[in-house]
Amino acid sequence: MxxxxxxxxxxxxxVLLEEIRxxxxxxxxxxxxxxxxxxxxxxxxxxxxxxIIDLNTGRQPVSNEDGSVWTVFNGEIYNFQELRKDLERxxxxxxxxTDTEVIVHSYEEYGPRCVEKFRGMFAFAIWDKxxxxxxxxxDRLGIKPLYYTSVNGRLIFASELKAILQLPEVARELDxxxxxxxxxxxxxxxxxxxxxxxxxxxxxxxLTCSAGGQPVAERYWDIEFHPNHxxxxxxxxxxxxxxxxxxxRLHLIADVPLGAFLSGGIDSSAVVATMARLCSKxxxxxxxxxxxxxxxxxxxxRAVAIKFSTEHRELVLEPNVLDVIEDIAWYLDEPFGxxxxxxxxxVSKLASGHVKVVLSGDGGDELFAGYEKYxxxxxxxxxxxxxxxxxxxxxxxxxxxxxxxxANFLRHIALSGAARYVDSSTLFRAYQKKNLFxxxxxxxxxxxxxxxxKVQALREDAGRWLSALQVLDLKNYLPLDILTKVDRMxxxxxxxxxxxxxxxxxxxxxxxxxxxxxxxxxxTKHIFKQAMxxxxxxxxxxxxxxxxxxxxxxWFRGKLGSFVSDLLLSPTSRQRGIFNQxxxxxxxxxxxxxxxxxxxxxxLISFEMWCREFLDKRTMRLTARxxxxxxxxxxxx
Numbered sequence: 001m002x003x004x005x006x007x008x009x010x011x012x013x014x015v016l017l018e019e020i021r022x023x024x025x026x027x028x029x030x031x032x033x034x035x036x037x038x039x040x041x042x043x044x045x046x047x048x049x050x051x052i053i054d055l056n057t058g059r060q061p062v063s064n065e066d067g068s069v070w071t072v073f074n075g076e077i078y079n080f081q082e083l084r085k086d087l088e089r090x091x092x093x094x095x096x097x098t099d100t101e102v103i104v105h106s107y108e109e110y111g112p113r114c115v116e117k118f119r120g121m122f123a124f125a126i127w128d129k130x131x132x133x134x135x136x137x138x139d140r141l142g143i144k145p146l147y148y149t150s151v152n153g154r155l156i157f158a159s160e161l162k163a164i165l166q167l168p169e170v171a172r173e174l175d176x177x178x179x180x181x182x183x184x185x186x187x188x189x190x191x192x193x194x195x196x197x198x199x200x201x202x203x204x205x206x207l208t209c210s211a212g213g214q215p216v217a218e219r220y221w222d223i224e225f226h227p228n229h230x231x232x233x234x235x236x237x238x239x240x241x242x243x244x245x246x247x248x249r250l251h252l253i254a255d256v257p258l259g260a261f262l263s264g265g266i267d268s269s270a271v272v273a274t275m276a277r278l279c280s281k282x283x284x285x286x287x288x289x290x291x292x293x294x295x296x297x298x299x300x301x302r303a304v305a306i307k308f309s310t311e312h313r314e315l316v317l318e319p320n321v322l323d324v325i326e327d328i329a330w331y332l333d334e335p336f337g338x339x340x341x342x343x344x345x346x347v348s349k350l351a352s353g354h355v356k357v358v359l360s361g362d363g364g365d366e367l368f369a370g371y372e373k374y375x376x377x378x379x380x381x382x383x384x385x386x387x388x389x390x391x392x393x394x395x396x397x398x399x400x401x402x403x404x405x406x407a408n409f410l411r412h413i414a415l416s417g418a419a420r421y422v423d424s425s426t427l428f429r430a431y432q433k434k435n436l437f438x439x440x441x442x443x444x445x446x447x448x449x450x451x452x453x454k455v456q457a458l459r460e461d462a463g464r465w466l467s468a469l470q471v472l473d474l475k476n477y478l479p480l481d482i483l484t485k486v487d488r489m490x491x492x493x494x495x496x497x498x499x500x501x502x503x504x505x506x507x508x509x510x511x512x513x514x515x516x517x518x519x520x521x522x523x524t525k526h527i528f529k530q531a532m533x534x535x536x537x538x539x540x541x542x543x544x545x546x547x548x549x550x551x552x553x554x555w556f557r558g559k560l561g562s563f564v565s566d567l568l569l570s571p572t573s574r575q576r577g578i579f580n581q582x583x584x585x586x587x588x589x590x591x592x593x594x595x596x597x598x599x600x601x602x603x604l605i606s607f608e609m610w611c612r613e614f615l616d617k618r619t620m621r622l623t624a625r626x627x628x629x630x631x632x633x634x635x636x637x
Contacts, residue, residue: 002060003027003048003159003491004072006125007167008134010211011153015044023163024048029331030074030159030491036060038070043127043134047072050494052254052357064104065093068129071107073100074159075122075144076498078250083117112137112206115220119250119504123201125157133210140221140504141363142190142203142479145487148215149198155209157201160333160488161193165614170198172615176444179607183428183436184450186337186603187480194334194610203479223474223507225467227514233527236513240531247503248274251359258357259284261347261497262312264300266525267361267370269540270532271500275359276308286351286358287314288343292551300540307537315350317343319555322563329609331492337427337603338481339552344489352493362482363502365545366473367510368528369518372545374469377421378519381465390414402432418458421469422451425477427600435583466515474507552598556591564588564601572616573608 005023007015017039024035024046031048038045038061047060063070077083080099083106088094092105099120106114107126112135121143126135136157138146148157151169158164165172175196178188188194191202201207204221248271252258260272262285275283285305289298298314305312321328321342328345351358365371385393394414400407415423423429430449434442454476458468483499490497500506513527520526529541556564567573568584584604591597 002050002072002074003030003163004046004074004123004125005158005163006043006045006072006127006134006156008043008127008155008209009041009153010132010155010209013152013154014041015039015154017044019167020044020046022166023158026163026166027159029494032494034059036072038063038072038127040129042132045070045072045125045127047074050356050496052076052256052496060100062096062098062100062104064108069104069107070127070129071100071103071124073103073122073124075120075124075139076253076496077102077118077120077122078253078503079119107135112208113220115206121498121502123159131210133208135206135208136201137206137220138201138203140204140223141474141483141502141507143483143487143499143502145484146201147193147198148201148207150209150215151197155215161195161198162330162333162614164198165195171196173197174615176441177448177450179441180433180445180448181450182335182337182607183433183603184426185476185480186427186599187484188334189450190476190480203475221504223471223511225464225471225511227464227467228512229514231512233517233530236517236527237531239509240527243503243506243509244270244500244531245274245278247500247506248359249278250503251498251500252278254357256356257284257354258359259286259351259355260310260359261285261351261361262287262301262304262310263361264297264302264304264540265361265545266529266532266536266541267364267501269304269361269536270364270528271359271361272304272310273308273532273535274500276310283308283310284351284355285310285312286347286354287312288347288350289314289316290551291316291318292554295549295551300543303537304540313350313354315346317346317550319551319559321555321560325605325609326613327492328489329606329613332484332488332606332610335603335607335610336481336484337599337606338485339550339599339602341485341489343550344485345492348490348493348495348497351490352495355495357496357498358490359498359500360486361501362486362499363478363507364525364528366470366478367501367507368513368525369466369470370525370528370545371473372524373424374466374519375522375524376424377465377469380420384416385413387416390416402435418455419451421458422454426451427603436580438577438580441578464515466518467511552602553591553596556598556601557594561592564591564605567608568601568604572612576611579604 009015020037027048031050033051034049036047036059045061061070061072077099080102083102087105094101103124106117115137122139123144123146124137145159147161147164156164164170173196175192175194178192178194181189192199205217205219207215207217209215262268262272272283272285287298287301289296393410397410397414412423428436486497517527532541565588574581587597
């Protein structure tokens with residue numbers, strides 16, 4: 001695992017080593033073990049390394065035999081040993097034992113489409129010196145991040161936005177479409193960052209750029225649901241068990257200690273159970289709990305730990321988030337409305353004292369239809385209201401003042417189909433954002449509807465509604481929220497998080513399970529649960545799903561109450577001219593009176609903290625060094 005950064009210059013401005021070094025310095029937490037650079041007048045590549053595989057000779061950047069192809073790489077290629085054997089048979093020579101070198105030789109053999117050969121999580125850049133061509137790529141599901149921008153004839157890329165912001169030529173101006181998306185769906189969009197002009201390379205894409213041309217992004221993989229009705233339930237169950245074991249075995253490849261996040265839910269428990277079967281030593285497991293009973297799942301995690309004899313550690317969180325909120329804002333890299341980043345940060349800190357790699361159960365709900373919202377949608381589809389009645393309800397709802405009990409419910413049921421489903425996951429609706437933002441800020445966002453693309457995607461696949469919802473989550477909620485949170489919060493503590501359920505072979509298999517086997521008799525995740533019968537305790541399989549939520553509501557009404565008001569209503573926030581202060585006072589008051597607005601307030605807090613870290617401050621926060629430096633600079637011949 002690493003942090004990567006680079007610049008390819010196709011104009012007159014040369015690339016300087018100091019520029020690449022500054023970008024990598026901002027990524028120190030992603031790779032505290034060493035750094036390395038490749039530099040020529042046309043290109044600079046840099047990386048920060050977290051040593052996981054081939055500890056002694058796995059330094060980057062890595063080149064082919066004659067130095068005509070160079071790469072920097074973040075992630076893991078789990079089938080690299082198989083690929084290496086094939087490449088050696090084809091005449092390629094290797095000088096290291098790392099998976100990184102497989103990338104350059106695969107590029108020599110197959111060109112940019114070499115990415116289709118890789119099984120793993122990755123973001124990498126390849127510089128083809130002969131062709132003066134830069135290729136950057138991101139894994140199929142978006143497990144590893146990659147940002148880029150084009151400025152003054154130079155293509156700039158990095159694992160995190162903060163590294164790109166080290167360059168003075170990148171203006172720190174807000175992307176208002178991204179701001180609008182954030183306050184609708186908790187995150188910035190899948191193709192753009194919070195800073196104007198800085199984009200995300202989307203999951204499953206490669207981007208190429210060479211002299212005289214514009215960057216061209218191309219999709220190399222996509223998820224498509226094609227249910228196989230010829231297979232029996234038993235066949236699906238058996239293959240899932242085999243695929244899970246194969247994927248976990250691949251994800252255990254490491255030359256450093258590893259463990260697992262264990263929530264006590266079925267997904268993380270299934271991963272831990274499989275690890276326990278494959279490992280010769282007790283698995284190290286890590287859990288987070290809360291003193292509030294309604295949010296505490298440590299007893300379930302503890303039961304799984306006892307069942308599989310793991311070396312278990314847990315931490316109970318108290319409302320002392322103020323101690324780490326600035327750090328969380330820095331490491332999140334962008335404003336982020338999912339408050340479960342807090343316990344993810346803390347469980348990563350707990351794990352970092354004992355392991356360098358953790359496996360997690362993320363992805364299971366999207367692949368195997370585990371979300372309660374899928375059942376809700378099934379019920380609402382059966383309870384369709386006639387169009388005239390919906391119009392009447394919508395008209396009545398529009399005259400009800402915001403905050404009145406039941407108003408949002410009436411607005412919701414007045415919608416139909418795709419629009420109704422998207423509305424159910426919307427943080428601030430369009431009419432609320434008009435009140436939330438000042439007139440100037442609202443005007444910047446007026447032409448953009450964050451929900452439109454999601455609604456259209458669902459309408460285009462209305463015939464298979466459950467598959468359409470899963471695809472929407474796999475392409476949006478999973479990479480933008482879940483995987484972003486896990487990547488940033490684990491890398492904040494310099495540990496690598498791996499997600500065996502998101503091996504693309506498992507994903508492609510899940511896409512063949514018929515809808516009536518995913519949700520069966522009102523039960524979510526039917527096939528996955530049946531596959532775990534006899535492996536996990538029934539109490540774990542059958543217990544109601546609970547998200548990774550935290551008791552922010554009670555915290556905001558208790559020890560954190562004054563902090564919320566002081567931060568969001570501060571002169572610093574007011575002077576930016578983005579938010580309507582009277583509306584924020586109203587939200588705080590509603591929260592204090594018992595309304596559940598913790599996500600709305602947390603998104604506002606996250607945005608304000610991000611502005612203070614990245615807009616107000618112009619100097620980079622230096623990470624405390626905890627390891628000796630090793631710097632390797634390769635110069636072009």
